[in-house]
């Protein structure tokens with residue numbers, strides 16, 4: 536596992552004309568996790584994207600050591616391709632060998648569905664496929680936006696165990712979730728209502 540550290544200093548986020556939140560601090564060391572909570576529209580996804588460098592904060596600074604891997608509602612797998620080929624595309628970019636790719640697919644219980652076009656996968660199957668892609672990415676900092684959406688009970692337990700293993704191996708996990716999720720040693724960040 537790469538060395539990793541994630542520090543957010545006094546982060547504020549503005550979308551359109553609205554200031555969604557401000558003065559958010561986080562300091563996550565290797566092996567730790569954070570559960571982001573808050574009502575719909577408060578800015579959880581926006582914060583996840585800021586932490587991943589996909590959205591610029593309105594103010595504040597971010598320091599991240601270690602590659603980030605994002606899992607959100609879009610699986611980022613070509614819908615036209617069979618699952619195996621869609622994952623091969625990312626494995627090529629991520630430098631994942633076929634043995635490691637096979638292990639990731641087996642871990643998420645998708646080994647029997649490699650020939651099925653991604654567009655035919657169910658919501659939960661797409662989420663599992665996205666987890667396989669995340670596993671293959673070897674990113675130290677996991678940014679998970681509603682990772683339990685669409686997963687059945689077994690899938691929820693699987694996701695929880697993958698996060699626990701990731702943190703036990705020295706990774707960081709930041710999880711935005713409305714649903715209760717069992718996380719290892721973690722802090723909870725409840726985004727406050729903020730009237731701009």
Ligand SMILES: Nc1ncnc2c1ncn2[C@@H]1O[C@H](COP(=O)(O)OP(=O)(O)OP(=O)(O)O)[C@@H](O)[C@H]1O
Pocket residue numbers: 550551555573574575576577578579580581582
């Ligand atoms: N590109 C954009 N331009 C303007 N406003 C946006 C943009 N993207 C999102 N927003 C607004 O920012 C607010 C926060 O959105 P965000 O998706 O971060 O919230 P959330 O807490 O993740 O919500 P939910 O719990 O519903 O997933 C919402 O009011 C949303 O409409």
